[in-house]
Amino acid sequence: MTRDDLTHFIQESLVFEDDTADALDAESLYGLYVSWCHINSTRPEPEESFSSACKRQGRLRRRRHHGAYTGLRMQGPAARDYVMHNDACWSL
Template sequence: MAHSQFDQFLQEATYRDHEAGISLHGDSLYGLYTSWCCVSRQKPQPEHVFWAAMAQRLSPGEGLRMKKCPAAADYILTSYPAMV
């Protein structure tokens, strides 16, 4: 079975953390996804398509954290340019 772009994103850029009080959600998760697409040279899907895919893959309240990866670095530097 082929993995979709969304499965690949979740595998490469995130990990599940059931005990974390802080997790990626909303703009942060979509921002990490668009950074992952840029780094991976893949075309990002529209936000509504992304959220529909995440609804199928994630349980409500499931904690996701960013992995240390090129997409995370790109997301942080893009989101917080004062850190450069």
């Protein structure tokens, strides 16, 4: 995964908000990334590679707390795609 790919993913698919309790767990963050890759016709990296790239990027690592990335919410086409195709969203 290139830095540009990760930067584009973050810019297009995530909103950072310090004053919110919103959070994304690691599974949802990776699922959002896979949806973003699908929309952008790129092959997703394995989850471990994606996680390592996020840690190297720094912005996401600082927000991780108790298995969730706090202060994050989904946005954009990848968010819609992820929600529409994720069974967990519909099994409440």
